[in-house]
Amino acid sequence: MTSFDTFTIDTEHTRRLAHELAAVSRASPTPSPELPIEPVVDGFSSAFNAAMENLTARLAQVRADAGAVAESSFRMAREAEETDSALASACGGL
Template identity: 40%
Template sequence: MSPLSTFEVDPEHTRSLARDLDEASQFHAPEHAAMPEDPTVADFVTILNQAIANLTARSEQLHADTAHIARAGFALADAAETTDNAAGQAFNGFQVS
């Protein structure tokens, strides 16, 4: 069994990472290029448009997940500070002999 260790959270570093994730979560789908309307490639264009729509939906979900993780990072940093401050107040005046 491994020895117990203290769970440490550096709120500023956590917030910095969360800010980076928040910036990375911004997503703007690119404009679709004009596709040829030639009947000989109509099936290909249809499948290509479906693939582009699928990739766009996946990208939107990935960016939404990244934004969620960023919000969780901010919440973790806030909770760590709140807990640390509350513990500091609760143990204020205690002395270890």
């Protein structure tokens, strides 16, 4: 049964999730396909390339944000353990 008057953080689970997030944030993007160079599809090719450039830029920002969240999660897990340890020591080694 879950106690709702106790706040717990599973730091090992937090680290696993942060590690996965960090790994995804460092993955390299898939290159866009090569389109044929023909006058008939020039308009489409230009629009497609502009859309892909926009998506690539947005993906780079999302990956940077994911990396920042992962780093923050690692830091939070470490700080939670350090605080818990210091409090246990101050309370006589609970």
